Amino acid sequence: MKKLLLLLGLFGFVLFTGCEQKSATPAEVLNQFLDAVKHNDFSKARSLVTAESIPTFITMEWTLQNNKEQNNISLDSVVVDTESTIITGDSATVKAIELKNGEAIPFILKKEIGGWKVSLQKADIAEMINSKIKEKIDSAMITKDSLLNKIGDLADSTAEKLNNGIKKLDSLGKNIQIKL
Secondary structure, three states, X not given: OHHHHHHHHHHHHHHHHHHOOOOOOHHHHHHHHHHHHHOOOHHHHHHOEOHHHHHHHHHHHHHHHHOOOOOOOOOOOEEEEEEEEEEEOOEEEEEEEEOOOOXXXXXXXXXXXXXXXXXXXXXXXXXXXXHHHHXXXXXXXXXXXXXXXXXXXXXXXXXXXXXXXHHHHHHHHHHOOOOO
């Protein structure tokens, strides 16, 4: 009887420890999602979105399937930046980078039963868009500021050169004696 209990205990231990699966990281889930969409594996992609995102995903799926000739979505050069992952409680942000132009797109993932899922809810999509707009505005401001700084530097340099030229002309004028 003791051997049977010991065997059952050992079997239970192996069963519970062996079945424990490490859940995928947000970056891994986003990578799986983008790969599934890229390969038109919509059932797999659907399994990787939050429950609340299913209606939005179905619309996206229908659009992708019915407008193939007008579809210019190419995920061949999109990679997930695993180091960009920011986890805050049950929410995570991971950037996907378009290698052709270097654009980074922040995706929001939510933790649900069973692991991380890509969120395609309107509020999360709006946050992704707002983040991208803010990045573009910040970039434009940096460009504007650097341009203004360069113009200021150029004006300072030109004024300095003009002052030096005037000083040289004054010096030349003092050295030249006009004889009549």
